[in-house]
Every structure is written in structure tokens, then in C-alpha cells.
Amino acid sequence: MSAEILKDTDSNGPTQDFVTMVVAGQAFGIPVLHVRDVLGPQRITRVPLAPPEIEGSLNLRGRIVTAVNMRQRLQLPKSDAPEKAMAVVVEYEDEPYSLLVDEVGEVLRLRNSQRDNNPATLDAKWRQIADGLYRLDGSLLIVLNIAAVLGAIRAEA
């Protein structure tokens, strides 16, 4: 329904919906179809000897979900309020992962034409996990490449 309206009003071509989230002040987006769930703060079981970016495991309605600390994964400083972390659940190679982020924002509909490829100047560690970016009002939204985010953890393992 809203898609129709948007299509009518937006003549600039196809659009894509993103769940937006904030990690250490930086906005990220994940295509909405890849997001299974958004959860509030959860009880997370620590897993000893796990890779550092693995925060632990949590129980999502009977499924065991591996929690990935996005700050750690992006090599950002630790959060002041880790207990408030929100979880965005995505599926990668048939296994559920929950990405722990500072905040989860609204779902944005963005025109594909707004999307830019990774600029060459983008920091290397961001470039690896970015799938392009959008210029929003005064800020940038980095599109997260889930395979890149989670694949690297696997590779270490």
C-alpha cells in the first residue's frame, strides 16, 4: 500500500527498506527482509573461549542465537551501557545471529539512486563490512554486509 503511494510520489526509481541502527554514533542499515527480529536487552550467556566478538548465546523462543557484539566486531570502544544493547536478529547460512547494537531506529525507505558505492577513503575496517552507503540529512548510513560481518568471525574460528 505505502509502496504504491511511494512509487507514485517518488519518480526516482526503485527503493529498498532498511532497518537502521546505531553503533557508537554511526548509523547502519540492514535490508529489512534480512532481519528476523528486533529484541530488547536480553539475558546472554557468556561462552568462554569464544572469539572476542561473540558476546554469548541467547534463547530466542527455543532457538539458540549467537550474539555478536557489534562494537567489538567494528573495533570500537566498549559501550557505556552494555546492558541496554538492542539485538537485531539475522540469519546467516541457516544459523541465527543477533547483532548487539546501541540503538535500533526506524525503518527507512531509501531510493536506490541515493546509494553510493564505498568511497575509497572509507576506513579499511568499515569498508570490509560496508555494502555501500546512503547520504541522509547530514549523516551517512552504512549498509551492513551481513556475510562480511559474520563470515570473518567464522574464518577465525
Next chain:
Amino acid sequence: MDDLLKEFLAETQEALEMLDSELVELEQRPGDPQLLGSIFRIMHTIKGTCGFLGLPRLESVAHAAEDVLGKIRDNELTVTAEGVSLVLGALDRIKELIDSLGQSGEEPKGTDEDIIDDLHLLASGKLPSASGAGAEEEVSDTGDVAAEAVAVDESRLPGIYQRVGGAAVFDTAAETACTELLSVTSDHADAEAEMLNLQFALAGAFTSALSGKEGASDDIDGVIAGLVNNGWSVNELQLLREEFGKALGSLEVAEEDVAVVLSRFKVEATPAAAAGASVVLEDNFADPEIEVVKPAAVKEAVKAAPAKKAAAREVEKVEEADVSSAAAAVQAQPQTLRVNINVLENLMNMVSELVLTRNQLLQTLRGFTDSPFSAPLQRLNQVTTELQESVMQTRMQPIGNAWSKLPRLVRDLTQELGKKIELVMTGADTELDRQILESIKDPLTHMVRNSADHGLEEPEDRRAAGKSETGRILLDARHEGGHILVEVSDDGRGLPTSRIRAKVVQNGLATDAQLDGMTEQQIQQFIFRPGFSTAAAVTSVSGRGVGMDVVRTNIEKIGGVIEFTSREGQGSRFIIKIPLTLAIVSALIVECGGERFAMPQSSVIELVRISKNSAKGVELINGHPVYRLRDRLLPLVALNGILGLDRKPGEESSELYVVVAQVGSFVFGIIVDRVFDTEEIVVKPASRTLRHISLFSGTTILGDGSVIMILDPNGISAATSEVTHEAASEDKAAAAVSSRHEAVSMLVFKAGAGGNKAVPLSLIARLEEADLSTAEFAGERTVIQYRGGLMPLVGFDGLPARREGHHPILVFAEGDRMCGLVVDEVVDIVEGSLDLQLVSGGTEAGLLGSSIIDGKSTDVIDTVHYLRQSDAAWFELQTHEPFGVESERRVLLVEDSSFFRNLLMPMLKMAGYRVTIAEHGEAALRICNDENEEFDIIVSDIEMPGLSGFDLARTLRKDDKWKETPIVALSSHANPQDFERGRNAGFTEYVTKLDPKALLTSLSRVLAADDTRESAA
């Protein structure tokens, strides 16, 4: 690939498996009509479906095989091994075709004429293997019958099958007719299932009858007879007949052809009716059409009767066969539904979730005594439990499914190897989780093949050994205490332990000395070691172990245990113990560093609580904790240590818990902070990001909803660095075997000059640390107060310890006497082999020899030396030991003191003797009375409880076998009178046990003298 084809593939694969075993059974019971019927039906269904799906190659092979089976059923052919082989060959071809169909979605190109021709030859009785007797006669007979019964346009018969459109049309018509009939008469119990059977039977019967298969009219009659016996009325049959005709018509079959087809549908002409069986045809004869046909049938029966001698019997037989095959059909096709396994897995997850929620609810409600929710919740509780059980049930399959291929395998081996083998399977209906079932399929096959190939002897050999010619392989499954025991045994030649030994040594898996310390049972387990079977020469023995390590690995992967026992000449036996299910296991919940973990109950032996204040605390050996549990030094591993967890500050509790776990034969303790109770947990695989952590085997959700990791005892034992476990020892052949019997834990320490020193851990009672400035004098000796007594202390130089500084003390104890050896530093505990090298020259006091421990040459100390230094009285008070041996020399060591056994045994082995131990005089006599035991020398302690060394020597001297064998006495008394007394009793030599080197010298002297005497004689 479309769903239909997939369905067909799955169904056909199952059917083929069933055929495999049933055909083999048929060979043994050729006269079983029910079996034959079942085989025929399965083959027929395959053929029919292939035709329907347009798979010409499959159809033609199946068709040819079906022809043969049909002839067998009609008694035109007899069952022979060659015939069955041919049909099995056809089955294999079908399997191949099915396989490639499954891969590519189409039938592969090629021809099957070879096999079809053979089958045709067989069917026509031209293969010498098939007995064609009476076939021709029968052909003419049935020809007559057909001519008689078909009053319709006879000329249309040839080619009708092709004209009508083949099996597919009959199938469709039968289906339509049956559906139609079902809508009219649904009052039959199981009408639906019956219809399904009927549909196939009907289509099959017509297909075979009209495709020119001789004598197939009986098929149709048989099907109808089956219906009548199942309580179908003639009215209903008539209806079926009409519907069938209509359906054919609607499939554009020419009217004349329909008439020909229907002419075979002789509703009342059931053999049952004709033979006057007790089937009541009710009052349906009112139907004129039926009445008209009836006389024809009677005529047929009458005509048939004189034509064949035993016609009546024949008819009855057919009837019997058909009726029972109809019954068997119902039995063989229970109402099942094919469900994708993912759906089941999902269901299982959902139920787990439900169980968790239920548990939470119950927990919440516990606080309220009279809640209105309690009644419904009780109900919910009950339903949930039942649901859980049912869902678990869906995953269970009879173990027979994993066995279904074995009869065929054994049969083929029988022919290949020229052996006679009987495969007996019991407990095939024992159910277990399908996941486990899959994992044991291959190992089982492997073991059965091994038994047939290597275990069982040739018929001549068996006869020579006084056994029946037919070897027997027994496969048995049963439940036992939450586990399933699967046993594969044979009554073949067995695998002599001596040959395993030889092979183990040859392949460098262990040394003779190590093997000496093992029981027969332990030695037999070597066949599961990788490398056991890699010998280049393939003998009946070396082949035996092929891939047994893979078998063991597979079994262990699913938490199972496998054991092998064998008795020479009597056969071998494998026992596999596997858990019922992998999905739900019983686990002990423990806490460590604030986190909870699940420990599979199956590997937990016991729990020990150690109070910090207790005298018997955990002792640290250079950071490696050990605990003396009863008489055993138990290596400990702190869970928080290997998991890298910090103990919470302030959590220093006054007691700690040790979970004693066993992996293989390795027993160790895991230190945890707390132990909760046991819970049934649903095992879920760990996320891929965590799977590399070997300490965990999976993850689970507890009743309270929290996620916890499941510990893997194998991983923990591997992580226990101070214990070189099997994994490590496997690369190093020299590094002995999996069990504690095979390698010895050595305590490595620093003391005196030079490198590390070592002493077998088993000789050390405990480790202490004391401030020696508090030590006291007692005569010439240094003593400390220890456990309410005085313990002498000696330094490494053998002199009384100097009274200064803090030092670790190794405490040796024997009885209630103790002695402390003061050392500079305890380094480590490592696994070391007993293959010590004697110190050359042997001049250094206190050293036994040196050994490679942990890659470094390490001196092994002679504890006796220090004991003697510390307390001369020790040896006078103790009674002692003996021992002896030589590279190829066998020594019987009779010694009641475990201390001296532990001391002397390594030393003797070191010197190259093969040592057998007797713990007292009576045991020694028993060993000596065993005919198979031979010793070059016997070394015996004098003072022993019960039979003394003197008595033992006297008794042995009376025995012819031992009268010449040198016997050496060991004692701490070595004065001339003792010597004389020993001589009189029959001892060859008298040695003091205080001096191991003297003992060795004297052993070789005695043996050399013995040799000289023998060679002189």
C-alpha cells in the same frame, strides 16, 4: 526434479531394500507363498510405477525380473541360488538406474539387454539353473483355461496390452475404479488402506495377465479371492468390475478391448468359491450377470481338476497364497506418511520450547497455593509430557532398518568366499534415534563383513575344528539401562591375543614391556587403534583390523563405546554401547566462574567434595593439582582454568567440588565451583562460530530458559596438558597406549646437580612442603612431625636433610611408615614410558637409570636407595619381593607389597624382562599350574601372608615342570642361615631386595648358568 519422481525414488529405494532381504530369505524358504507373494508384489509395483512415470529401462528390467518371480510363484520354476542371484543382479541394475535417476533426474542411456535376456532365458526354463519341469504343461493348461473363460473376441487378445496403453492405463483405471468404489462403500474397516492395496493388486494383475504373461489369470482371481475373504460382497465386486470397465473406457480404450479385459474379471470365479471353500457369496446370485458367468467358472474348475493330478490342492494352494499375500500386504504397508525430516526437527524444537514454557509456568505457580490456574496447568503439564514423548517417538526407528542390507551382504559373501554362513538377527525391532541409526549403519556393515570374511573359517576348517560347517554371525540389539547394546559376534576362529600382540609390537604401537602390564582385554582393544592394520602383508589377521579405528571413531562420535573380545577358536564378539538418543541426554549441571555448564552424565563417575580444611586436600604439583582419591592419585583440572574464567572475588569457598570423569580408560577430576542437579537436556549443535572450541560438544536450553554450553569430556581431557592422553600418544608409537596401565605418570623434579629427576607417581604417597628449619634431630636422622608421627627426611644426596629453608617433600609410604625425600623443586607430572635405559656403569647411587621424559633425558631415581638411607629399619620390618626377567626371558614376580611391585616391575622391564606378577604365593601357584605359562625364572619374596616364599619354592620343586626352573629368593635378611634355609627349600639364589642392581646381576648370572646347564644337557 518433480515431487512425483522424488516420491518414487524414496519409495523405490525402500522397496529395493526390502526386496534384497526378502529374496535372500526366499532362498532359504523357497516354499513360502506369503514371502513369494510379497516379493512379487514389490517388484510388480516398481514395474508399474516405472511404466507410469515413463522410465522404460527400469520398467523393462523390473518386468523381466517380475516374470521370473511370477513363474516361481506359479511353481513353474523352482528357487535356485543361481536364479536368485540373477534376480538380485536385476535388483542391482535397478538400483544403479535409480541412483543415476536420482542424480540427473533422468534415466541414463544404455541397454539392459544382457540382464533381461538372462532373465528371459531363466523364465523360459532354458537356463540350466532353473528347473523347467512342468512348465510347458502348465502353459498349455492355462492356455486352455483362458480359452475357456474368454468367450469374447479371442482374436483381439494378442497385442491388447500395447493397444490399451500398457501398465500405466491399468494403474489409472484401477485407481479410478477404487476411488469410485470407496465413495460408494465406505463401511469397510480400513476401506481406504484396502483400496490402496486393491488398486495396486488389480492393476498389477491385469497388466501381467494381458501383457502375455502365461498363467496370470490366476493373479486376477487371486486378488478377487482375497477381497472375498476380506468380507467384500459380490455386489461390491461387481461394482468394482463395472467401474473398472468404465474407467478403461474413459481412458480411450476400445470397447472391444474393454470387453476382453473385463472378461478376465471373473467376479464369482474365485478359487475360493470354486473349491467350495466356506466363503458365503450371500444372496447376490440374484444378479443375473453373475449367475450367467458362474457356470463357466465351475466348468473351468471341473475341467481343470482332471487335467492336473493335484488340481484341487493346487487351487487351494493358490488361494492360500493369495489370501495370505493380501493379508501380508496389509501388514507390510502400515499406514505411514512420509514427512520431511526438517518438519520433524522443527516439531521437536517447538516441543522443547513448549516444555520450557511449561516448566516456567509450573515454577511460577509454585508460589501460589490455590490458584485457579493450577488445574488447567496440571492438564497442560500432562499433555506436554505426552506430546514430548510422541514427538520423540517419531524420531525413533527400529534398528532393523540399519540391518536390512546385511542379509544380502552375507549372502553375496557366502558365494564369493565359498563359506557357509548363517546370519541370525535378533532384537531388530529395538528402536533408536534415527540420527544414531544412520551413524551405526556403516560400522555394523563393516563388522559383519569382517566377521564373514576373516572371522569365519572355510567349511573344511570348521569341520576339522569340530564345528558345524555353517558359520554363524549373530547380530543382537537390546535395551540396557538407557543405552542400546548391539552385539556382533561370530563363532569363527577368533583372533588370538598373541597375534594381536605380535602385530602391536610389529607396528610399533607399544612395546612388549608395555603389553606385559596389560590384561588380555586391554590388548584386544588394540585392534581399534589407527595403524593397527596398516601392515603391508595382508594375512587373515592383518586384514581383520581394516578400518576398525574408523569404526571406533564413528561409534565414539555418537557417544558410544565399542569393545572387542575374542577367544581363540571360539569366535569374536564386538559389543557396541550407544545412547538411545542424541537429542536428549542426561546431564549434570555444574557452575564455574559464575557460569553454568552441562556435563554429560554418561562420562561422570562420581562427585567428590573436598573441604579446604580437610587433611586430605588437593595437592599441587607445580601448579598441576592432584588428589589422592582412595588409593589412586587423580589428576585434576580446574574448569575455570581451562575455560579462562576468573573465579568471582569473594567466592573463595571453603570447599570445592570435583567431578570425576572418565574418557576411555582415562580417569580425571574436574574442579568446579558448584554442582547442581541432573537435568535432561535437549542437545543442540553449537553455532558454527563456536564449534572450534573443543571443550564444548553443543549447547542447550535449561528449564529456566537460560542457554548453557555442554562440556565435552573428551575435549577437557585433551586440554589437560599434564596428561598425555590417547590423542597425543597416537602419533608417537613409543608413547604407549590409551590407558593408565600403559604409560606411567612420572613426577619430574629438580634436586641435586644435573638435569631433571623423575620418579613414578605411583610410588609417591603425597607431596608436602615444609619449612625445614622446624625439623628435628632424631639420632643421626632429620625428622619432622608429620601426621602425628615422625617422618625421616633425606636429601637427594642420601644424607639426612639439612634443616633450612622451605622445600617440597616427596613422601613415600609403605604401611604406616613414611619417608620424605627433600627436593629443590617439583617440575611437573608427565606421562612417561617405562622403557628406561640403565645407567651405564651403574655407579651413581640412587639412580635407577634414565628415560626420555617429555623429550628430555631424565634420571629416574631409585627410591629404595633413599628409603634405605632414611630408615634402615624399613626393610627389616617389611617383607619383600622378587622379580626377574630378560629380553626374551619371562619372569614370574611374586611379591605381596604393592610398593615393591611398583618398584621392581619397572626395573625388571627396564632390564628387558617380561614380567608376570603374582600378588601372593597362592596366586603364584595358580599361575604356575596353568599349562600355558612358562617362566625362565621365578623371583619370590620370602615373607608373605599365607603361602610363604619357602613353601612356594618347596611346592614348585615337586612339580616336574618347575623342578628345573631357577627360583630366586628376595629378602631383606641375607645372612648365611637364611641362605642355607632358602637352598633347602629349593631356591637357587638368595638376594637382598635392598639392592636392585645386585638383583639384576644375580638374575642374569642364574639365567646364564641355567642356559649353560641346559645346553650341556
